[in-house]
Amino acid sequence: MRNQAANSGPHILPLRIYLGVAGALLLLTAITIMVAREDFGSWNLVVALLIAATKATLVALFFMHLKYDNRIYSVIFVGAILFLGIFITFTMLDTLNRGDLNPLTKMPIKKYAAIYESNGRPIPVNERIYDVSGRIVSTDFFLNNGYGPIKKEFLIDPINDELVSKGATIFNKTCYRCHRLDERFTGPPLRGVTAYRSPAFIMNMILNPEENIRRHAGVRALQKQYYTVMTNQDLSIDEARAVLEYLRSANERHGE
Secondary structure (H helix, E strand, O other): OHHHHHHHOOOOOOHHHHHHHHHHHHHHHHHHHHHHOOOOHHHHHHHHHHHHHHHHHHHHHHHOOHHHOOHHHHHHHHHHHHHHHHHHHHHHHHHOOOOOEOOOOOOEOOOOOOOEOOOOOEOOHHHEEOOOOOOEOOOOHHHHHOOOOOOOOOOOOOOOHHHHHHHHHHHHHOHHHOOOOOOOOOOOOOOOHHHHOOHHHHHHHHHOHHHHHHHOHHHHHHHHHHOOOOOOOOOOHHHHHHHHHHHHHHHHOOOO
């Protein structure tokens, strides 16, 4: 009884311990800010959770006096963290592999096309709206070119290297957070997108993703495959044109 009472009593810690823990929490907060600016790919969530778990453990051990309390509470705490880790692990095994199969055909999703027929053929732009049978053939402007400030189809000149360089810088600063050229990431891979999307569509998708996600059937279908929503990066028309030029170069000069 005496030991139980001793374990249940208040614990007065030296001020240096509180200051040390506070300093560690501030340091971990600074690390959180620094790593948030980096891209670790599929490890982003793991790194964030490790830092958060470390901070929570420090608070529980010292500010909540778990370190000095009855050991049964430590067992409960560790058990809860363990089961949370198991839960998150199995959840991520699912979410990280969504999109590996086409939900319509149950076939592997290929790199450079968004939607496929049952025989594996990429569905062209003018067939991206579905009817009751699963397909609709349409030549509607908005279907081909999306919704946004680009109101007419346009032809583009041979690749402009200066514009490609500018577009590469913008792509790496904004688009690279979610897209890669040759691999599935948060969003679909973009090398080859100029082969099956019109220039106007690509620019409108960059400049006005919200409306295209809301109104364009093909974009909505693509969103369901990747379980993510493209955000507006507030680029100008000239900047979007530069990104388009970079994607053109990535496709047309691939393998040179």
